[in-house]
Amino acid sequence: MTTAQLLALDTIVLALVAGCWLGGGVAAVLAGRDRSPRTARIAAGLVVAALVCTALRVALTVGLAGAGWWFAADKLLLALPLVVVPGLVAAVISLPRLVRLAPGGAAVAGPILIAGYGGLGGVAAALTVSYPVSPVAAGVITGLVAGASVPTWRMLSGHPPSRRWSAAGGTAVLCFAVVWAGGAVWSSRLPDRLNLSAHHGSGAVAVPGHSGTGALPGRQVSVTDLRESAAAERPARSFTLTARPADITLASGRVVRAWTFDGRVPGPTIRVRQGELVEVRLRNQMPDLAVTLHWHGYHVPAGDDGVAGVTQDAVRPGGEFVYRFRATDPGSYWYHSHDMANPAVRMGLFGMFVVDPVDPADTGGAAGDKDATGRAALSDHTVVLHTLGVAGTVAVDDQVPADGLARLRVAPGTPVRLRVAATDNVPRTLGLSGVPYRLTAVDGRDLTRPGRLDDRRLRLAAGGRYDLTFTMPSRPVLLSVDGRDDLGLLVTGGEGAAPPPARGPVLDITSYGQAAPSSTGPFDREITWVLDRRFALLDGVPMLAHTVNGRVWPDIETPVVREGELIRITVVNRGRDTHPMHPHGHHVLVLSRDGRPVTTGPLWMDTFDVGPGEVWEVALRADNPGIWMSHCHDLGHASLGMTFHLAYEGITTPFDAGRASGNHPE
Ligand code: C2O
Ligand code: CU
Numbered sequence: 001m002t003t004a005q006l007l008a009l010d011t012i013v014l015a016l017v018a019g020c021w022l023g024g025g026v027a028a029v030l031a032g033r034d035r036s037p038r039t040a041r042i043a044a045g046l047v048v049a050a051l052v053c054t055a056l057r058v059a060l061t062v063g064l065a066g067a068g069w070w071f072a073a074d075k076l077l078l079a080l081p082l083v084v085v086p087g088l089v090a091a092v093i094s095l096p097r098l099v100r101l102a103p104g105g106a107a108v109a110g111p112i113l114i115a116g117y118g119g120l121g122g123v124a125a126a127l128t129v130s131y132p133v134s135p136v137a138a139g140v141i142t143g144l145v146a147g148a149s150v151p152t153w154r155m156l157s158g159h160p161p162s163r164r165w166s167a168a169g170g171t172a173v174l175c176f177a178v179v180w181a182g183g184a185v186w187s188s189r190l191p192d193r194l195n196l197s198a199h200h201g202s203g204a205v206a207v208p209g210h211s212g213t214g215a216l217p218g219r220q221v222s223v224t225d226l227r228e229s230a231a232a233e234r235p236a237r238s239f240t241l242t243a244r245p246a247d248i249t250l251a252s253g254r255v256v257r258a259w260t261f262d263g264r265v266p267g268p269t270i271r272v273r274q275g276e277l278v279e280v281r282l283r284n285q286m287p288d289l290a291v292t293l294h295w296h297g298y299h300v301p302a303g304d305d306g307v308a309g310v311t312q313d314a315v316r317p318g319g320e321f322v323y324r325f326r327a328t329d330p331g332s333y334w335y336h337s338h339d340m341a342n343p344a345v346r347m348g349l350f351g352m353f354v355v356d357p358v359d360p361a362d363t364g365g366a367a368g369d370k371d372a373t374g375r376a377a378l379s380d381h382t383v384v385l386h387t388l389g390v391a392g393t394v395a396v397d398d399q400v401p402a403d404g405l406a407r408l409r410v411a412p413g414t415p416v417r418l419r420v421a422a423t424d425n426v427p428r429t430l431g432l433s434g435v436p437y438r439l440t441a442v443d444g445r446d447l448t449r450p451g452r453l454d455d456r457r458l459r460l461a462a463g464g465r466y467d468l469t470f471t472m473p474s475r476p477v478l479l480s481v482d483g484r485d486d487l488g489l490l491v492t493g494g495e496g497a498a499p500p501p502a503r504g505p506v507l508d509i510t511s512y513g514q515a516a517p518s519s520t521g522p523f524d525r526e527i528t529w530v531l532d533r534r535f536a537l538l539d540g541v542p543m544l545a546h547t548v549n550g551r552v553w554p555d556i557e558t559p560v561v562r563e564g565e566l567i568r569i570t571v572v573n574r575g576r577d578t579h580p581m582h583p584h585g586h587h588v589l590v591l592s593r594d595g596r597p598v599t600t601g602p603l604w605m606d607t608f609d610v611g612p613g614e615v616w617e618v619a620l621r622a623d624n625p626g627i628w629m630s631h632c633h634d635l636g637h638a639s640l641g642m643t644f645h646l647a648y649e650g651i652t653t654p655f656d657a658g659r660a661s662g663n664h665p666e
Contacts, residue, residue, distance in 0.1 A: 010064065013053055021083065021118070024043050024046030024116070025112040025113030025116045028108050047112055058084065070530050073131055083122055086114040093107055109156055125137075131549070221651055222652050223310070223654075223655075224653075226625060242282075246264075248264070251402040256388045260348050269353075271355075273357075274358045279322060282322070292339050293335050295323075299328075300323070306338050307629045312655060334352050339665060379410045383420045384421050384423055392482075405490050406488070407492065416471070420465065427461050432477065435472070439458060442467075461580040476497070488501070512599075531610065534550075547642070571608075580632060581607070585624045586622075590616065629644075630645060
């Protein structure tokens with residue numbers, strides 16, 4: 001069984017455990033009162049069922065522990081003891097008496113009911129406790145179970161607590177609950193101003209004997225100084241992007257209201273050549289929305305990362321900001337606003353950013369995709385998948401987005417490169433049919449010797465990019481989205497009907513190719529991100545939040561690293577959602593998934609999809625000083641807590657996030 005299946009089964013068994021023990025307890029109370037053999041039999045049956053379910057939960061927990069302590073700690077330390085201890089007493093003392101119909105009062109029904117309370121405690125733990133186990137939450141749950149058990153026991157043994165004691169106890173519990181909840185709500189409120197300047201070392205464990213070479217202790221550098229100097233050189237390429245609302249007419253004629261750059265969605269493609277100094281002037285003409293530009297996947301200097309409240313103040317209506325950086329890394333990237341990122345991106349404030357290599361031969365795709373003369377005249381296109389209003393759309397280059405099949409004409413024999421980006425909050429399944437193809441690049445980085453794919457499908461993470469290459473055949477080629485024949489891109493050269501969408505198996509990108517990972521340590525630092533979903537207070541509001549190490553923004557620890565360090569990050573998904581993890585300013589080298597080493601050479605990603613129950617190990621080279629937001633690129637999850645940072649020692653920011661700051665990065 002996969003870890004995800006174990007987790008799903010555990011959720012079901014968890015409810016059964018609580019239900020059977022409670023049901024058995026109530027039946028045992030009734031059997032004792034009515035002296036009814038039938039009720040006693042029902043009670044005994046329920047207790048046996050409860051014991052079986054409890055044993056099953058223990059077995060599932062052992063299985064989960066095999067997949068990693070992260071998955072089992074809450075159960076072994078909290079949920080199971082609460083039910084197993086009274087459950088064993090019930091099995092040894094209560095069950096035989098029930099079967100014999102022996103009178104027993106508290107000794108019969110008590111342990112069974114208490115096991116039921118323990119089962120409920122397990123449900124509460126599943127809803128509120130993650131990894132690591134919070135001692136406060138564990139204490140409160142244990143206290144509640146004990147607090148319910150004591151009066152129950154007294155009642156069953158014929159000594160109900162006196163009125164006065166019940167009243168006093170009830171009042172005390174109520175006062176405690178009110179004070180505790182009030183305090184929790186208050187302390188979870190987002191502060192008016194929140195500054196992310198790097199403090200020393202929380203959350204990252206330094207490996208003894210290793211340390212980086214970077215900033216000297218005590219030296220402080222502001223992110224605003226981590227920028228390309230403005231005076232030194234005239235930019236080779238200048239662009240202006242103006243944020244403004246607009247009505248977008250899709251290819252079908254349907255009109256959608258959008259937030260745009262230059263009146264278009266996606267915004268204009270910014271395409272430059274490797275080595276050029278690029279300048280992009282952002283102007284804000286939105287009536288009441290602040291905007292920024294974040295260069296997703298691109299390693300800009302920290303001061304140009306475009307995160308409101310961390311690397312700049314959000315650009316207010318009427319304002320502007322100039323980004324300036326050198327385009328050193330060829331590949332496919334995208335840009336988007338990073339203030340209130342979730343609505344901003346959903347409504348259209350994004351576009352493609354492509355850096356062409358200096359040597360155009362590098363863009364020719366994989367070997368073997370050359371034309372007859374050996375010289376590839378590449379047909380190179382961006383393909384952006386985004387939902388606008390209710391319509392799934394496919395935007396090719398700077399054409400009007402198609403809410404259906406986009407079309408492209410390419411002469412047979414031409415090498416083609418499609419740079420596909422998924423800009424929604426959900427992953428997309430791509431299929432390319434009608435031609436063998438290669439997955440040439442992932443998140444802007446070329447793979448070495450990617451193999452030929454026939455009819456295979458690909459899963460592209462939310463925020464990720466795949467470059468697909470092939471040589472145009474004489475018959476049409478279909479890039480299908482999510483298996484649909486009416487959403488995607490139809491590339492035609494000669495004659496013929498569109499092929500059906502690819503139906504083959506989904507490629508496992510961690511085992512695509514032959515080479516082994518090029519970096520396996522030694523590591524200077526270890527960071528663990530355990531992803532989960534649980535009830536938490538987010539800015540004072542209780543909700544089912546998305547958590548990292550049991551916490552939500554802004555309480556998630558910020559690991560502080562040193563320039564030059566090699567860091568191993570372990571990402572564990574304890575929940576049932578897929579989380580496309582996106583550290584800003586860096587790519588990570590994927591080392592392993594679920595303990596299996598990656599054999600794709602080398603797999604560098606800036607947005608990697610951590611599925612339910614999965615454990616990813618990735619390496620990050622700290623070579624870009626700054627304060628870097630990291631988050632789930634399901635931007636809905638990011639806004640429900642899954643937003644955190646990675647900071648370099650000695651880096652400060654003059655900008656604040658928080659209520660009064662006007663900056664809302666997530
Ligand atoms: Cu597309 Cu914070 O990222
Ligand atoms: Cu997520």
